[in-house]
Amino acid sequence: MSVKIEKAAGTGFCFGVKRAITTLEKVAKERGCVETLGAVVHNQQVLQRLEDIGVSVASTIEGMTGNTLAIGAHGVGPEVEAAIRQRGVNIIDTTCRFVHRAQAVAERLSKSGFFVVVYGDANHPEVKGILAWAGDKGIATRDATAIATLNPLPKKVGILSQTTGIPANFIDFVKALLDTAFAKDSELHIVDTICHDIRRRQTSAQKLAEKVDLMFVVGDHTSANTNRLAELCRRLTETHLIETADEIKPAWLKGHKHIGVTGGASTAEETIDEVVARLERLYEKH
Ligand code: SF4
Incomplete structure (x- = not known):
């Protein structure tokens, strides 16, 4: 059977x-070891590889054992940052600049008197950090009705998104807010904080998902952006979210002739290539 396996652009x-x-690898090499506050990225394979070179995870500031602490790409709120400084350890800040931008927007809106609404997963570390920069004068949610139940309704509302949000869903959320949570003379300020890499990744995954009859999204099951990618692809074709090539079930491939593969922002290219290689081997056996 002739089968085509295609990788999305920008994986x-x-x-x-x-x-x-890269920063953690460099620091671990120079200092022998470094701790990260929580998982630096949501990808078990990456975390294991980092652990092998001396990068360990401290789940709390109090629980750290060394004298160098790295803040992950998701960033932290000002109180956590102050608590780390108070501990007197060396700080390595790997917060992504797009997350920094969202944090700055939240702080600016809050200081200008806006009630800050972060469209995203309230339990995600990035979202918790962004909201904390608003001085907790706001809410993180994907449910517009959560704002409508506030009493009194805020008159000035500033809205931004988790960096890994789906643009179309963000727009729907804003529309729903306009319908349900706005009183006369309300002021609304919307800032687009969705990361450009994520936009490109989502667009190329969607383009591929439109053409193929089976799609694999490779990434950690807990990764927000990987789950968003799978959600988008699922709207267009049969889609499986897998962490590694070993998770592919041969029965999934039956009857499919054009397979697409994409991956989340914290999925290594080599993990994607392993998935493609396993798919090729499985088809050879058919
Ligand atoms: S997905 Fe975007 S915001 Fe998140 S770490 Fe990557 S580049 Fe930064």
């Missing part, structure tokens, strides 16, 4: 993850 680590990993 591999995004700018922010690449920079965070």
